[in-house]
Each structure stands twice: as structure tokens, then as C-alpha cells.
Amino acid sequence: MTGFDFHLQDLNLWDLTVSGYDDELDGDLNLPDGDLVDVESSIQDLTADYAELRRARPTRIRGDHGWREIEWDNGAVHRYEWTPYTMDMRCDECSSPDADLYVVHDELWASSGLDGWVCFRCLEKAIGRRLVPSDFKSLPGNTDVVHHGPELRERLGLS
Numbered sequence: 001m002t003g004f005d006f007h008l009q010d011l012n013l014w015d016l017t018v019s020g021y022d023d024e025l026d027g028d029l030n031l032p033d034g035d036l037v038d039v040e041s042s043i044q045d046l047t048a049d050y051a052e053l054r055r056a057r058p059t060r061i062r063g064d065h066g067w068r069e070i071e072w073d074n075g076a077v078h079r080y081e082w083t084p085y086t087m088d089m090r091c092d093e094c095s096s097p098d099a100d101l102y103v104v105h106d107e108l109w110a111s112s113g114l115d116g117w118v119c120f121r122c123l124e125k126a127i128g129r130r131l132v133p134s135d136f137k138s139l140p141g142n143t144d145v146v147h148h149g150p151e152l153r154e155r156l157g158l159s
């Protein structure tokens, strides 16, 4: 996941599937953004890469909402399909929609016995104490985010 500037209950993403390639590219590409422009630019990048790598030229491009098929002069047919999906950003433990992103040190996380996407309050409950600034990794997601609620900012030593 990229982009740390969200404070969302649900995150809209596009699931882009590619088939027809002759290498390990076939499969799902998860785009961490709700923007269709990213689907378009991914397809353009992949197509340009393929054209350069295989010295091939597209001979026919067909498409509609949610799919595109590109036929090449070497006989390959690439098919792209994209569908929107939603990532549930609520806390796995308490279902709070207020599950701000944060990253703590691996040892602390391991000692909590928790798994998945858990809000900092549930983490504090699991470890039996309040989080302090030294518990957090030094990452932009922890420090450069203005969307963190006041409680988490306090634990991060930001307020």
C-alpha cells in the first residue's frame, strides 16, 4: 500500500488483471488508488514496455468499460480487465472506523499477538500499556500525516 494521507473507513481501489503475456506478468495488479487514470497509465506503461521489449506493434485495440484487448503483430493478444473493489479499513478487533494508519516496531507488534489491521487502542489493550513515541518506526506514515487523530498524535509525540 502506498500513500499515507488517508483517514478513511473504506479505500477505493482498482483491481487490474492482465492476461496474454508470455512471462510472469499475468495476474493481478492492485492499484493503490481510486483513480481510473492509474488504470489507464498502467496499461499504457505495460503496452509501451512490451512494444519495446518484443519489438512488436499493436495491430488492433478493442475495449469498453472495464476491459481492453490489444492484438499485436506477433500474434499475442493482451487482455486487461479492471474492476473496482473496496478495502475495509476498519479495525479488525473492535470494528472502529477510526483506525488511523501507524507502524510500530516489529518486536512490539509480535509481542501483542495481534494480526491484521488493528487500531492503536486495541494494540494498547493487547500490550497492557499506552504507546509511547519510541514504539513507532521512523516512517513518513507515522510522522508526516496530518490526518492522525489527536490521541494518536499524542502517542507519537507530535502534539
Ligand SMILES: [Zn+2]
Residues within 6 Å of the ligand: 091, 092, 093, 094, 095, 096, 118, 119, 120, 121, 122
Ligand atoms: Zn480497535
